[in-house]
Every structure is written in C-alpha cells, then in structure tokens.
Amino acid sequence: MTSASFGKASDAPRPRVVIVGCGFGGLEAARALRGAALDVTVLEKTNHHLFQPLLYQVATAGLAAPSISAPTRHLFRRQPNVTTLLGDVVAVDAAARTVTLASGMALPFDHLIVAAGATHSYFGHDE
Ligand SMILES: Cc1cc2nc3c(=O)[nH]c(=O)nc-3n(C[C@H](O)[C@H](O)[C@H](O)COP(=O)(O)OP(=O)(O)OC[C@H]3O[C@@H](n4cnc5c(N)ncnc54)[C@H](O)[C@@H]3O)c2cc1C
Known part of the structure; x- marks a missing residue:
C-alpha cells in the first residue's frame, strides 16, 4: 500500500451500530439499515432467529423446528454491512460505549440498539 492510498474519504471510519438480539426487533432494525454507510454488528446469544x-x-408436531428458525448468518448473507456474532451480552457501558459478552470480549459502538426481547416475571412470587 502506498502513502497516497491513506486518508481517502472512503477510508474514513464508518459509524458502528451494535444490535443486541436477532428476534423480530433486531432483524427488522438490521434490515432497515441495508445500504446505509455504517457497519452493523448483530449480537445474538443463539445461532438463529426464532419465529416464536x-x-x-412445533410443539404439536405440525411443523419441524427448522421451519421456524433460520441461522442468523444466513439471514444477512446478502447484506454486506452486517456482521453477525454469536455472543451473550452481559453488560453495557453507555459512557464508554461498549458492550461486553459473556466471553469477556468488549465491543465498541457508536450507536446501540437493544432488541433483547422480554421475559416473564412473577414479581418475586416464583412459587
Ligand atoms: C408462543 C408465542 C406465540 C406468539 N404469537 C404471536 C403472534 O401470533 N403475533 C404476534 O404479533 N406476536 C406473537 N408472539 C410475540 C412475538 O413473538 C414477540 O412479541 C416478538 O418475538 C418480540 O420480538 P423482540 O425482537 O422484542 O424479542 P425476541 O423475538 O424475543 O428476540 C430477542 C432476541 O434477543 C436474543 N437475546 C436476548 N438476550 C440476549 C443477550 N443478553 N445477548 C444476546 N442476545 C440476546 C434472544 O436470543 C432473541 O433471539 C408470540 C410469542 C410466543 C412466545
């Protein structure tokens, strides 16, 4: 690489968007960013999107499990600005703009979309 190739406008760092979760929300958000001049990283703790x-x-044997789930990587195979990573996000540092995975890996972001879904709560009455 010659020195002339440094500093081109196209080499300028692109905004980094991190999306936590690839359910309905995360998938839609990443798809909406198709063609945008930014780098999207989708973090998903499973290796697939599940159509809940x-x-x-599936539970009543009307469908096979693969009919309602698709590998996350496959879903974005034609979207070059998306990288998918298998990882369980355990912490977000809003000030430092990083998310931390269970593996210990910290990932920087400029913009964060949290689409991790919801879970049930019995408000302290698990019995
Ligand atoms: C049995 C059932 C039937 C339903 N039927 C309908 C229906 O008929 N019509 C309808 O509109 N809605 C229906 N829903 C609801 C619908 O599926 C949810 O509203 C929708 O999935 C919510 O989307 P979401 O993106 O918020 O979360 P989710 O789809 O739950 O996605 C969240 C994703 O984030 C990932 N994730 C979570 N935590 C982390 C973490 N720490 N790190 C990395 N990844 C993480 C999860 O693995 C998951 O893939 C149904 C739900 C269920 C369970």
Whole structure:
C-alpha cells in the first residue's frame, strides 16, 4: 500500500451500530439499515432467529423446528454491512460505549440498539 492510498474519504471510519438480539426487533432494525454507510454488528446469544408465533405448531408436531428458525448468518448473507456474532451480552457501558459478552470480549459502538426481547416475571412470587 502506498502513502497516497491513506486518508481517502472512503477510508474514513464508518459509524458502528451494535444490535443486541436477532428476534423480530433486531432483524427488522438490521434490515432497515441495508445500504446505509455504517457497519452493523448483530449480537445474538443463539445461532438463529426464532419465529416464536409458530412455536405451538412445533410443539404439536405440525411443523419441524427448522421451519421456524433460520441461522442468523444466513439471514444477512446478502447484506454486506452486517456482521453477525454469536455472543451473550452481559453488560453495557453507555459512557464508554461498549458492550461486553459473556466471553469477556468488549465491543465498541457508536450507536446501540437493544432488541433483547422480554421475559416473564412473577414479581418475586416464583412459587
Ligand atoms: C408462543 C408465542 C406465540 C406468539 N404469537 C404471536 C403472534 O401470533 N403475533 C404476534 O404479533 N406476536 C406473537 N408472539 C410475540 C412475538 O413473538 C414477540 O412479541 C416478538 O418475538 C418480540 O420480538 P423482540 O425482537 O422484542 O424479542 P425476541 O423475538 O424475543 O428476540 C430477542 C432476541 O434477543 C436474543 N437475546 C436476548 N438476550 C440476549 C443477550 N443478553 N445477548 C444476546 N442476545 C440476546 C434472544 O436470543 C432473541 O433471539 C408470540 C410469542 C410466543 C412466545
């Protein structure tokens, strides 16, 4: 690489968008950023997107499990500005603009989209 190739406008760092979760929200957010001049990293603790509304059909043997889940990497294979990583996000440092995975890896971001879904709560009455 020659010195002339440094400092081109195209070499300027692009904004980094980190999306936590690849459910309905994360998938839609990443797809909405298709073609945008930024680098998107989708962090998902499983290796697939799950279409939850059809879980009942799988539970009752009406559908096979692969019919309602798709590998995260496969979903974004034609979206070059997306990188997918398998990882469980355990911490967000808003001041330092990093997310930390269970593996200990810290990932910097300029913009963060948290689409990690929801879980049930019995408000302290698990019995
Ligand atoms: C049985 C069932 C039937 C349903 N039927 C319907 C229906 O008919 N119509 C309808 O509109 N809605 C339905 N829903 C609800 C719908 O599925 C949810 O509203 C929707 O999935 C929520 O999307 P989300 O992106 O917020 O979360 P999710 O789809 O739950 O996605 C969250 C993702 O984040 C990942 N994640 C979570 N924590 C972390 C972490 N720390 N690090 C990395 N990744 C993480 C999870 O693995 C998951 O993939 C149904 C839900 C269920 C369970």
